[in-house]
Amino acid sequence: KAADGSDQLVDGSQTLKSGSSEISSNLDKLATSSLTFKDGADTLNVGLGQYMAGVSTLKDGSADLSQAVTQYTDGTAQLANGTNQLTAGTASLAEGVSKLSSSNAQVQQLVDGSNELTKGIEGISAGISVQKLSDLKTGLSQLQGSIKDYNDSVQNAQIPGTIANDVKTIDQALADLQTEKLNNFEALQKTKAYQSHPDEQALLESLVSPSSSLVKNINDAATDLQSQITSLNKNLGTISAISPIVLPGASGAIDGLTGIKTGVDSKLLPGAMQLNAGLTQLQSGLVDGASKLSDGANKLNQSTAQLNTGAQTLVSKNGELKAGSNKLASGAAQLTQNSPKLLDGSTQLASGASQLSDGSGKLASGSNTLTSGIGTLTAGVTTLNTGLTDAKTKLAENATAETNAKKIASPLNITHQDKDNSPENGVGMAPYMISVALFVGAVATNMIISGTLSGESPKNRRDYLLARIGVNGLIGLGEGVLVYLAVHLLGLSANHELAMFGFTVLVAICFMFIVTFFNTWLGKPGAFLMLILLLLQLGASAGTYPLALTSNFFQKLNPWMPMTYAVKGFRQVISLTGQIGQETGILLAITVVCFILLSFVGYRKAKG
Incomplete structure (x- = not known):
């Protein structure tokens, strides 16, 4: 039986060796794959570290985004309020443009008044003739010479007191006339009627012309003087004293009128013409500009309405935007909170992969050793089989009593010694x-x-x-x-x-x-x-x-x-x-x- 059993052991050991070789081959593959798995686990661990850094950055960025969204929603609310105010302002602008267009008639009146002012100034200039003033000045010079000659003839005559008074009256009137001309000319340059309204032409003419009362006083004095001279031919000696006063004053008055004529022609009349031309251009530009401004105001009003609608839409979406931002921040916080667990799991996985790699390597090495040992076992079993077969042949030649069989079956006595001492x-x-x-x-x-x-x-x-x-x-x-x-x-x-x-x-x-x-x-x-x-x-x-x-x-x-x-x-x-x-x-x-x-x-x- 032992010899037959050894034959089975030989067959079984060979089968075991073949299976062990296959196991060793597969364990070598497992060791190689476990190395790849270990490298992948390490790569995963490194990648998770980078992922955690990115999640942390995402958390900070989502928090900043949440704050920015809050600022954005506040800005959209302010934008909506601003667009409402802008809408009201554009309506006021359109109303003002309409009023500006309706004021064209008043501008036309201003242009008409300027035309009439120009015509009045031209009439003033035409009424004051330079030739007449020159002739008047020449006549005065001749009068002065005649008076001088006459004075020489009547030097010994005595002039009545009434004549002296009349001469003083004439002299004072001429002085008042000169003063009044200067004052009225300055008033003419400063008056608003002269600049804009035609209904002040009468005042303008009165400012540059002597008053009727003053002329009447001069005429009355001259008439009285004539009557006195006629009645008192022998008493005109005082004419010599009066003529140097009266005649130079009259000559000065004529010079003043000449200056007025020059000022009107050189300054006042060109200024009035430029004013008229400027008012005409103003009217034309005002009409065109009012039309364009009205169109622009209408377009601005429409665009403002669209802008206001868009702003209101933005405001209506602020809640959804805030909710989404809060969800993003909450999700980033959860990612950050769970990332350490994921990293710990990845670390454990990497550690386990390392242990698996080491274990699979040791297992593959042990399997190879096992295969080698099985080979040795096969050789030993073969040797045992050979010996048992030989023993079977030799035993067949010897006695097979029970005593010999027991000695062959139990050649050794096994003893056990426990070194530990814990019996109780x-x-x-x-x-x-x-x-x-x-x-x-x-x-x-x-x-x-x-x-x-x-x-x-x-x-x-x-x-x-x-x-x-x-x-x-x-x-x-x-x-x-x-x-x-x-x-x-x-x-x-x-x-x-x-x-x-x-x-x-x-x-x-x-x-x-x-x-x-x-x-x-x-x-x-x-x-x-x-x-x-x-x-x-x-x-x-x-x-x-x-x-x-x-x-x-x-x-x-x-x-x-x-x-x-x-x-x-x-x-x-x-x-x-x-x-x-x-x-x-x-x-x-x-x-x-x-x-x-x-x-x-x-x-x-x-x-x-």
Whole structure:
């Protein structure tokens, strides 16, 4: 049967080798694909980082957009109000243009008045003849000469007082005439009637002509003078005195009229003609401009209405625009909020891809090793088959009693030795309970003994430390020895007895100086803190259940608890291989640090 079974083993091993080769080939493909997958996952992780940066930029941009949309909606509301005001203004403009067009008749009246003013000034100019003024001036000169000659003949004559008075009256009238001419000419240049209205021509003529009353006074005086001269032919000696006054004044008046004539012809008449031409151009331009302005105002009114309609439409869409902007900002915020989760997932994916790549590589390598081992197995099975076949042939030649068959079937005796020593639950719980007992002993000791037994103040730091070693150190040593003996009396046996004894003493002294330092440094709050530390260590030291079964809080707290290393060390010396180098080093370091700190804090408080 063994020989027949070995034949099947040979066949099966060959089939197994073929399948293993196929598995190895596919695992190589998987390893290659997992590398590609890992590269893709890394690329995805990098791309997600860029995506998160873009999402953050999108969030900031959407917030800015939301503010800009708010400003835009406020602007559209102002635009709508402005277009309403503009519509009202264009209506007023159209009304003003209509009034401007209707004022064309008044402008026409102004043009007609200007024409009449020009004609009146031309009549004034024509009425004042230069030739007549020249003849009058020549006659006056001749009169002056005749008077002079006559005066020479009547130098000895006496002139009556009435004649002298008449001559004074004539002289004063001529002076008033000259003054009145100058004043009236200035008034003519300043009057609005002269500039715009034809109905002031009469006033203009009266300003440049002597008044009738003044002329009448001169005529009356001249008539009286003539009668006096006729009646008093012998008494005209005073004519010589009067003529130098009267005749130069008359000549001056004639010169003034000549100046008026020149001013009217050279300035007043051309100005009136230019005024008439300007008013005509103004009328023409006003008519054309009013027409164009009216058309433009109508078009502006229509465009303003369209602009107002568009502005109202914009205002009506402000709510939708604000809602869309808020949705965009909210979506960007959600993207930003969820992006870290996505990045964490991508990081986990990349990590998993890396692990998958490593695992698939190891799996492919192991499969190749397996294939190689199966080849070796096939060779061995073939050798076994050959040997069994030979044995079958040889056994057929020998006796096949039951005793020989048992020796062939069971050539070896198998023995088993378990190096771990945890036959009962109490042995497994012993490391935890020993650690708890030693820490509780340290807490109880410091609650009972807070100073030296003698109560005296130490002289120096050395005396203080020796006192602490003599009390707390000695008690810690006693606790370690007592606990070691107690657990052995209860039936415990350790794999490494000497190591367990030394480790128990180290844990007792370490816990003692930890508690002593905090009690000395903080007093009663320190004692309370040590109780809290004891409670935390009960859950975080993994003494009752495996660490994986505890909460995440205690899992994170586990490496920082002194009792963690005490439990691990006791497990090693009681049930396992006794490898306590790391635990011993850590607890010893904690003991030294607490002892050094106690030397500073405790001595200062003892002296105080």
